[in-house]
Amino acid sequence: MTHSPAAEQRVEKTVRKPAILLAVTAYFGVLLLALAALGISWYRAGLAPDQPIAFPHTIHVSKLNLPCNFCHIFVDRSRHAGAPPLEKCMSCHTAIATEREEIRKLARHYEEKRPVEWNRVYSLPEHVYFSHKRHVKAQVDCSECHGKVGAMKKVRKVGSLKMGWCVSCHRVRGASLDCATCHK
Amino acid sequence: MVSLGNLQPLSPQFYLLLRHGLFLVLFLHLPFLGLLIGGSAVSLLLNFLGKEKRDPSYLRFSQELMGTVLMSKSALFMFGLVPPLLVWFIYARVLFDASPLPWQFWVVILAVLLSGFALLSSYRSARGRALDLSPMSAATGAAGLLAVILAVFLFSAGYGILFNPGKLPLLQKQVRFFLSWHGVVKFLLFLAFFFGMTGGAILLLCGRPAEGDEGAEAAYRELVQRFGANLAILATLVLPVFLLLDLVTLPDIALSAEVFVSSAVVVLLSLAACLTLFLSDRKGEGGPGARVAFLFVLIFLVILLRDDAAVGNAYQDQIAFLHMQAPVAELVHADEKHREKPAAADRVAGDAGKVVFEKSCAGCHRFDIRVVGPPLNEVVPKYAGDAEKLKGFIRNPVKVNPDLPSMPRLGLPEEEIDAVARYLIEKAKAGGSP
Structure with missing residues (x-):
């Protein structure tokens, strides 16, 4: 079958060109959708969640120079670093900054004996065994995993907590690489 | 050997200046490297x-292209060799941690670049002399091209480190940590950009008419335009894919809404470039060359702005810390400087001590009344002017009065303890008010 040049031009104009345009636009549309999906999953992961009380590490760590274990008292004796009991907060805040809204919230929690439900920033899946105590004993500085918390108005997740992230550090420090060390 | 890596950023402003300078x-x-790589690769192809098709117009195109992309030796020096030296210096300060990349790393990059430039220059002059090129000269060109690509790969790996501050402590212990998937993706993204820009440059600059048969000239121009357009189209299709992979491999702390929005802008700009190429009438004068080249430069600019924002996110806490530290550090520093001159020393120590106190x-403390801790006018005189004893307590507090909460160990640097102890004794002696 042969076409005249005029017919071919018509086919080019009415069929081929729109088809290519459609294909190109669809391709870029898919890429944009993928980008949006990545963005949404990043947003929903909530790497720096809002907290019920806006506790500023900036003031307590950087301005007052409190050591981490002044509040996170279990960090060198347990798997979990632990959030401090409200008594700890109130030992200073019965007197300090009592007029601030966030401190009033804290005081209400204390009076009503209602614990503050902090939102988790770091969490590990159930099949991972992790102990703060071990890492503190091995003299891993808190900032190596948690970053410069003293500069964070709102704490954000710094390390990925993925297995490769753990293993790299274990390897460099000569710590155990045995599966059963972390997967008990 | 003096290590550039031990330099610390002086101030938040200086830090920002350096970072923006890096991206400039x-x-x-x-x-510049992109045109060199894309141009030489296409010229060799x-x-x-x-030779395969026995078509001299390909050879002529190859010659013309090589003459276009490889500029003078001074341009090679200015745009090819000086920038890595600047980046070397900027890295040392922008990355905060000491010695992020050993000097050997940069020396290797420079050496590889230099040898690549030399080989490509030799290929270019052989290419310019005759249409028919000896296999030896082509091999020289290929070796030069590979060298420059290797340099870009190493550079991209080093560039990837910028976005992942968590890796720096590991990198200091083992050099192999400079390799990362993110660095590899950055390399591929750069390559896609390089070839896209080369395509745009071919459309814009190549296919210049020469004396001769008009029909043959038109055919040559058509060949050049088709080649340039196909190369650019391919790049517009591939580049956004690498951009998405880049987002996937970027560490979470480098991400922010800005990073996602600017990525979307890059995808849209790629779409614009792609449609420009498809819709333009390639045969006519004033083809899409200028528009496409401009779009690729814009794409690269947005990619760099995006990377600048990502580095800012990754180092957000360190920068905030810099802002918080600046005033204290300056005063303590001034205190140390003036220590030899006793008269001035007391005054400045007073200032530094006051800053540390505040x-x-x-x-927790005021001089006149109890806050959390006891009033300082009551407790400081117990030390009877013995600064050493007071410094001992500040360094390692013990509970004295069971009615009060215990004072935490603050872990202050020795010079701050010294300044604040002298300030307290001075102030309490004078019966200081707040």
Whole structure:
């Protein structure tokens, strides 16, 4: 079958060109959708969640120079670093900054004996065994995993907590690489 | 050997200046290398095609292209070799941690670049002399091309480190940590940009008419335009894919809404470039060359702005810390400087001590009344002017009065303890008020 040049031009104009345009636009549309999906999953992961009380590490760590274990008292004796009991907060805040809204919230929690439900920033899946105590004993500085918390108005997740992230550090420090060390 | 890596950023402003400077340098350096890589690669490919098909117009195109992309030796020096030296210096300060990349790393990059430039220059002059190129000369060109690509790969790996501060402590212990998937993706992204820009440059600059048969000239121009357009189209299709992979491999702390939005802008700009190429009438004068080249430069600019924002996110806490530290550090520093001159020393020590007091003590202590801790006018005189004893207590507090909460160990640096102890004794002696 042969076409005249005029017919071919018509086919080019009415069929081929729109088809290519459609294909190109669809391709870029898919890429944009993928980008949006990545963005949404990043947003929903909530790497720096809002907290019920806006506790500023900036003031307590950087301005007052409190050591981490002044509040996170279990960090060198347990798997979990632990959030401090409200008594700890109130030992200073019965007197300090009592007029601030966030401190009033804290005081209400204390009076009503209602614990503050902090939102988790770091969490590990159930099949991972992790102990703060071990890492503190091995003299891993808190900032190596948690970053410069003293500069964070709102704490954000710094390390990925993925297995490769753990293993790299274990390897460099000569710590155990045995599966059963972390997967008990 | 003096290590540039031990330098610390002086102030938040200086830090920002350096970081933006880094991206300005890259904005000049990488497109330059990109044209060199894309141009030489296409020139070598055309040389091969021309020989296979026995078509001299391919060889002529190959020659013209090489003459276009490889500029003078001074341009090679200015845009090819000086920027990595600047980046070397900027890295040392922008990355905060000491010695992030050993000097050997940069020396290797420079050496590889230099040898690549030399080989490509020799290929270019052989290419310029005759249409028919000896296999030896083509091999020289290929070796030069590989060298420059290797340099860009190493550079991209080093560039990837910028976005992942968590890796720096590991990198200091083992050099192999400079390799990362993110660095590899950055390399591929750069390559896609390089070839896209080369395509745009071919459309814009190549296919210049020469004396001769008009029909043959039109055919040559058509060949050049088709080649340039296909190369650019391919790049517009591939580049956004690498951009998405880049987002996937970027560490979470480098991400922010800005990073996602600017990525979307890059995808849309790629779409614009792609449609420009498809819709333009390639045969007519004033083809899409200028528009496409401009769009690629814009794409690269947005990619760099995006990377600048990502580095800012990754180092957000360190920068905030810099802001918080600046005033105290300056005063303590001034205190140390003036220590030899006793008269001035007391005054400045007073200032430094006051700053430390307000930073670290005033939250719990006042001189006149009890806050959390006891009033200082009551407890400081117990030390009877013995600064050493007071410094011992600040260094390692013990509970004295069971009615009060225990004072935490603050872990202040020795010079701050010294300044604040002298300030307290001085102030309490004078019966200081707040």
